[in-house]
Amino acid sequence: MENNIYNPDFVKGLFNRMSASYERVNYITSFGFSLRWRKQYIASFVSTNEKVQAIDLLTGMGETWRTTKQKLPNATITALDFSEGMLNYANNKNKQKFNSEINIIIQDVLNNQLPDNHFDFVTCAFGLKTFNEEQIKKLAQETKRILKPGGQFSFIEVSKPENFILQKLYGLYIGKMVPLLGRLLLGNPVEYRMLWRYTQEFGNARRASEIFKNAGLNAGFDSYFWGCATGISGSKV
Numbered sequence: 383m384e385n386n387i388y389n390p391d392f393v394k395g396l397f398n399r400m401s402a403s404y405e406r407v408n409y410i411t412s413f414g415f416s417l418r419w420r421k422q423y424i425a426s427f428v429s430t431n432e433k434v435q436a437i438d439l440l441t442g443m444g445e446t447w448r449t450t451k452q453k454l455p456n457a458t459i460t461a462l463d464f465s466e467g468m469l470n471y472a473n474n475k476n477k478q479k480f481n482s483e484i485n486i487i488i489q490d491v492l493n494n495q496l497p498d499n500h501f502d503f504v505t506c507a508f509g510l511k512t513f514n515e516e517q518i519k520k521l522a523q524e525t526k527r528i529l530k531p532g533g534q535f536s537f538i539e540v541s542k543p544e545n546f547i548l549q550k551l552y553g554l555y556i557g558k559m560v561p562l563l564g565r566l567l568l569g570n571p572v573e574y575r576m577l578w579r580y581t582q583e584f585g586n587a588r589r590a591s592e593i594f595k596n597a598g599l600n601a602g603f604d605s606y607f608w609g610c611a612t613g614i615s616g617s618k619v
């Protein structure tokens with residue numbers, strides 16, 4: 383088995399291999415809620431018709447672009463990811479559905495060339511779990527660095543609910559249902575089992591929200607559907 387599940391090359395390889403089945407994995411592992419959560423997690427953003435700058439970190443195949451466009455219709459959207467496999471699908475989506483208007487860049491978010499104080503909005507959906515604590519610290523610093531003063535951010539991740547009963551149901555779901563669905567629907571059960579391992583290590587975004595506060599951001603903890611997803615949102619002072 384792998385030595386370090388947080389090694390960037392390991393994570394990149396995982397997503398490259400998973401790219402063909404990712405949309406289905408994501409739908410299943412979020413109980414089918416991921417579409418709704420992608421709307422909810424940016425609900426606190428100020429809606430504006432201004433030509434703002436937005437960046438979607440860990441963009442995957444561009445799953446968040448539509449809801450960001452609805453909220454910020456005239457935004458210039460930059461989308462960052464380091465998996466060529468995921469970005470192949472993102473490029474196709476960009477051409478077919480977004481008139482090639484999204485600026486897709488292939489970079490490691492923890493070692494990026496993004497400009498300082500540039501973005502009005504930073505979004506990131508379902509990407510926190512593959513980072514360890516040190517990496518989340520770096521992510522918080524980078525979020526602060528690239529945001530304009532007053533700029534807003536929101537991160538969301540599938541999480542382990544704190545409620546005992548829900549946790550039991552969740553355990554049943556991930557322990558029995560997901561492997562079964564996985565075998566029936568997905569190309570590679572090994573990869574999607576890894577996603578669950580990350581989720582269990584991650585727990586929820588409470589610790590990450592502290593890290594974002596310690597980085598000097600105005601950050602709050604968010605909970606969706608009784609903690610089945612959690613997140614961090616706020617602004618740069």
Ligand SMILES: C[S@@+](CC[C@H](N)C(=O)[O-])C[C@H]1O[C@@H](n2cnc3c(N)ncnc32)[C@H](O)[C@@H]1O
Nearest residue numbers: 397440441442445463464465468490491507508
């Ligand atoms: C679970 S997917 C999320 C995709 C999408 N945001 C969504 O809403 O479904 C996580 C993505 O983060 C990317 N990723 C993980 N670590 C990264 C890093 N250090 N730099 C850039 N991308 C990274 C992976 O390649 C993958 O596409």
